[in-house]
Amino acid sequence: MKVSSILSLSVKNIFLKKFAYLKVLAGFFFAFLIIFIVLFYSGSLSIAYKTYENNNADCLHYYIGKDVSAEEELEIRAFPQVKSIWAFENVSFANNSVINLQIGGSAFEIAERSFYEILISPKSDYMICENDEIYFTAQTGENVILYGTQIKKHGDIVISEDVLDNLGITEREELLGKEISFSGELWAADGEEGYIYNESGIICGISNEKLGRYSVSASVFGFLPDGVPAAATYVELKSFTGNEDFFAKMDAMFGEQVMHTFVGSGILDDMKIVEGQEMLCNRFLSIICTVLIAVIAIYVASNQYYLLLKNSVFYGILKANGVSNREVFLMHTFELAITLIVALIIAFGASVGLFFVIKELFYSLMSIDLIFPAGAAVASFFGFFAACAALAVLITLFIYVKILKKPPVRLLRK
Amino acid sequence: MIELRNISKNYGNFFALSGVSLQIEDGEFVAVVGESGSGKSTLLNLIGQIDTPSDGEIIINGKTATKLPEKEVAAMRNKTFGFVFQSFFLEPTYTVTQNVEIPLLLAGVKKSARAERVSAALQKVGLTEKANNKASDLSGGEQQRVAIARAIVNDPPVIIADEPCGNLDTKNGDGVMQLLKELNGEGKTVLMVTHSAEHAKWAKRIIKLCDGKVLYDEGSNV
Numbered sequence: 092m093k094v095s096s097i098l099s100l101s102v103k104n105i106f107l108k109k110f111a112y113l114k115v116l117a118g119f120f121f122a123f124l125i126i127f128i129v130l131f132y133s134g135s136l137s138i139a140y141k142t143y144e145n146n147n148a149d150c151l152h153y154y155i156g157k158d159v160s161a162e163e164e165l166e167i168r169a170f171p172q173v174k175s176i177w178a179f180e181n182v183s184f185a186n187n188s189v190i191n192l193q194i195g196g197s198a199f200e201i202a203e204r205s206f207y208e209i210l211i212s213p214k215s216d217y218m219i220c221e222n223d224e225i226y227f228t229a230q231t232g233e234n235v236i237l238y239g240t241q242i243k244k245h246g247d248i249v250i251s252e253d254v255l256d257n258l259g260i261t262e263r264e265e266l267l268g269k270e271i272s273f274s275g276e277l278w279a280a281d282g283e284e285g286y287i288y289n290e291s292g293i294i295c296g297i298s299n300e301k302l303g304r305y306s307v308s309a310s311v312f313g314f315l316p317d318g319v320p321a322a323a324t325y326v327e328l329k330s331f332t333g334n335e336d337f338f339a340k341m342d343a344m345f346g347e348q349v350m351h352t353f354v355g356s357g358i359l360d361d362m363k364i365v366e367g368q369e370m371l372c373n374r375f376l377s378i379i380c381t382v383l384i385a386v387i388a389i390y391v392a393s394n395q396y397y398l399l400l401k402n403s404v405f406y407g408i409l410k411a412n413g414v415s416n417r418e419v420f421l422m423h424t425f426e427l428a429i430t431l432i433v434a435l436i437i438a439f440g441a442s443v444g445l446f447f448v449i450k451e452l453f454y455s456l457m458s459i460d461l462i463f464p465a466g467a468a469v470a471s472f473f474g475f476f477a478a479c480a481a482l483a484v485l486i487t488l489f490i491y492v493k494i495l496k497k498p499p500v501r502l503l504r505k
Numbered sequence: 506m507i508e509l510r511n512i513s514k515n516y517g518n519f520f521a522l523s524g525v526s527l528q529i530e531d532g533e534f535v536a537v538v539g540e541s542g543s544g545k546s547t548l549l550n551l552i553g554q555i556d557t558p559s560d561g562e563i564i565i566n567g568k569t570a571t572k573l574p575e576k577e578v579a580a581m582r583n584k585t586f587g588f589v590f591q592s593f594f595l596e597p598t599y600t601v602t603q604n605v606e607i608p609l610l611l612a613g614v615k616k617s618a619r620a621e622r623v624s625a626a627l628q629k630v631g632l633t634e635k636a637n638n639k640a641s642d643l644s645g646g647e648q649q650r651v652a653i654a655r656a657i658v659n660d661p662p663v664i665i666a667d668e669p670c671g672n673l674d675t676k677n678g679d680g681v682m683q684l685l686k687e688l689n690g691e692g693k694t695v696l697m698v699t700h701s702a703e704h705a706k707w708a709k710r711i712i713k714l715c716d717g718k719v720l721y722d723e724g725s726n727v
Contacts, residue, residue, distance in 0.1 A: 092611060100610060107598045408594050411555045412608040412659075413583020415576045499555040499582075503594060 092418050101425035104405070111401050112426075115394045116434045122387045123438030123475065124445070129379050130471050131446045134464030155324040155345050163344065167326055170337045174327040192258075194250075194294070195269035199258045231301055239267045239296030247295035251302060266294050395427075395486060399494060406495060407502030420491045428483035435479055439472050506530055507552055507663070507694075512561035514547050514717075521547040523717040524561070529696065531662065534689040536708035537698045543714040545698040546667050552696060553586045553665040554578050583612055587656030591668035593648045597641035601632060601651050604640050608659040626654040630684060646677030653684055657693075664688055666697040670704055682707045 105112045158178055159167065167173055192199045224235045242249055248271050252263075260266070272291035326341075328334055406419050414422070443463070450461040487495075494502070507529040514522040522544045529535055529552075537545045550556035551563060554570055563570045565585060570578060587608070595604045602623050609619045627633045630650035635643060640651060649669060656664055666685060670678030682704055689695045689709075699705050710724035 092613065096610070096613065103603075107596070107603065404594050405596050408588075408596070408607065409611065410579065411553070411582060411586075411588050412655075413579050413611045415579035417576070418579075498550075498557055500550045501556075503555075503590065 092414070094421065097418055097421045098425050101422050101429065104402075104422075105426055105429060108401065111398060112430055115398060116430050118390045118394055119387075119431055119434035120438045120441075122383060122390065123435050124442050125379065126383060126475075127438060127442035127468075127471065128445055128449075129375070131442060131464060131468060132449065132461070134467040135446075135450075135461040138462045138464050139459070155326065155341070157324065157345070159324045166340070166344070170340070172329050172334055172337055174329045176324060176326050178324045192271075192273045194258075194260070194266065194271050199260075227299070227302060231299070233299055233301070235299055235302055236296045237299055238263045239294070241296060243295065246292040248290070248292040249296045249298050250294055251298045252300035253302075255297065256300065263297055266297065269294050391482075391486065395490060399490060403494065403502045407499045410499035410502065416491075416496055419495050420487060423490060423495060424483050424487040427487060428480055431479035431483055432476065435472070435475055439468075443468070506564075506566065508562075508564040509552070510562040510564070512548075512551060512558050512563065514544070514551060514556070515559045520717045522551070522558075525714075525717070525719055526561075527712070527719070527722070529694065531694055532689070532692050533710055534686070534695045534708045535697065535710045535712060536705040537696065537712050537714060538700070538702070538705050539714035539720070541700075544717040545714055547717075548714065549665050549667055549696055549698050553588060553663075554582050555588070583608060583659065585661055585663055587659065587661040587664045589649070589652050589656050589664065589666040589669045591671035593645075593652045593672075595640040595648055595651055595655075597639065599640055600637050601627065601640060601643070601654075602636045604651055605654045605658050607655060612659055622658055622660075623654075626658040629657065629687075630654045644677075646673050646680060649673060649677070649681050650684070653681065653688075657688060661693075663694045663696065666695065668698055668700065670699070670701065678704065
């Protein structure tokens with residue numbers, strides 16, 4: 092018999108015994124479905140984690156308020172977590188910063204000093220957000236607000252200790268509740284017109300002098316007095332985590348000239364959730380896979396026994412009518428492989444559909460946007476496809492040695 | 506011609522057949538009789554190459570079947586023998602036509618020729634009108650006639666029938682015997698195992714087995 096004839100007979104046998112084969116197919120289908128769903132979910136979390144880290148790692152960089160030397164740059168580049176370094180020359184956007192500052196009716200002038208002095212006002216939608224506090228405390232072990240409170244209402248203003256030090260103001264708690272006004276022009280680079288501000292309010296709190304160096308820059312309104320260096324260097328990092336050695340080294344090398352600019356620990360928290368889910372899912376996956384392999388093995392064995400009972404007389408008759416051992420081996424392999432592969436294809440389609448249902452569910456309930464792991468899905472499909480073919484051959488080989496190889500009369504007695 | 510030389514078949518210490526030698530000429534109608542466990546079915550299974558002997562040689566049309574590779578033995582079964590069993594061994598989910606055409610499919614006969622030959626075989630056993638019925642929907646007598654149609658559709662020279670009437674009532678049993686006689690009349694060799702003395706009388710030659718040995722062989726041409 093030609094192989095094509097054997098295949099045709101196998102297909103015909105499956106169709107004519109569709110109910111028996113449907114039972115087998117259903118078992119394989121559910122097994123594949125569960126495996127695919129777990130794989131997709133795990134893959135999706137993995138992608139989410141990596142994407143989140145990669146995208147947001149771009150936001151994590153160090154601002155060094157000077158042009159670093161070639162030797163210093165070599166030292167920086169020696170850290171594996173450094174993604175890139177670039178320098179800005181002729182930074183001159185702080186020439187005209189605060190032009191008028193009044194606290195409690197007294198006028199002050201900010202002396203040339205550093206670049207991270209800070210005033211915080213809600214008027215410009217700037218405030219210390221929770222993420223800043225968490226990140227700051229995690230990094231420094233200190234509180235953000237040293238005296239008074241966070242901004243609570245319109246008109247509240249937080250002033251940094253750094254500003255007070257700069258102005259020579261030693262009182263701290265006495266300043267709380269006093270009026271403050273400031274006006275000037277910020278970020279006027281190279282003589283261009285900058286941001287004109289004119290704000291006034293009540294001092295509600297005094298922030299830690301280090302806030303400027305550790306805050307998330309986007310949510311804190313800082314101003315740069317004269318004295319900002321004419322050059323700056325940015326060091327972009329690859330990852331949020333595992334940078335402690337780098338932090339320590341930068342602080343040691345550049346001291347106050349280093350400014351952390353960071354998107355905030357809220358992202359770290361999110362990442363921890365995603366990472367935790369990924370770990371949980373992977374553990375779950377490994378347990379599920381182990382259980383599934385055992386269940387599938389038992390299921391395959393029982394199904395094969397059932398199918399064999401159903402088919403042994405048929406194979407006996409085929410052999411009595413001239414089918415050789417090789418041909419009956421091929422026929423059984425084809426039947427099993429077809430069942431497995433059809434189950435695989437249906438399960439793959441169903442699991443993709445189910446994944447998107449789960450994705451919608453996740454998004455609507457938890458605002459977690461799962462990304463379909465297309466690459467992993469395709470790879471797992473073809474991996475399982477090959478595994479199905481191999482499984483069909485292996486199972487048939489076992490059945491062949493135990494049963495199919497025997498003379499036809501032995502099959503007819505089953 | 507079929508020749509058995511000193512054939513034995515044992516299962517451990519039990520000898521189903523012990524040193525049996527026989528010759529069966531083309532066109533004979535042989536009934537093998539004997540008590541249960543005497544080795545009747547074993548003898549037919551060995552002749553039909555659906556079982557292998559423990560010892561001895563079986564020569565079929567000049568070829569020593571016991572020395573042939575498995576693939577050639579399978580081909581020999583397809584071309585030389587048609588089998589009819591007591592339990593019919595039809596595929597219940599297949600139609601009558603699908604059951605009957607199995608030997609033709611295995612022989613690689615083309616679809617148009619298959620339809621023609623299946624139709625002829627069903628006509629011979631009187632089941633043309635049931636061609637599209639499921640095998641499981643037929644009566645026992647009809648199922649055995651389908652089994653006979655399957656046995657003859659490939660036009661094998663030898664029909665091996667193991668208790669063909671064992672599961673049938675007298676009327677249906679006589680019908681099957683009539684069919685076998687007709688096939689023998691057309692020149693086919695018919696080898697039949699039976700418990701029934703009445704059915705054995707339809708044969709020209711009767712071989713009686715007892716404890717795996719030939720007790721007598723009546724009507725032999727050899």
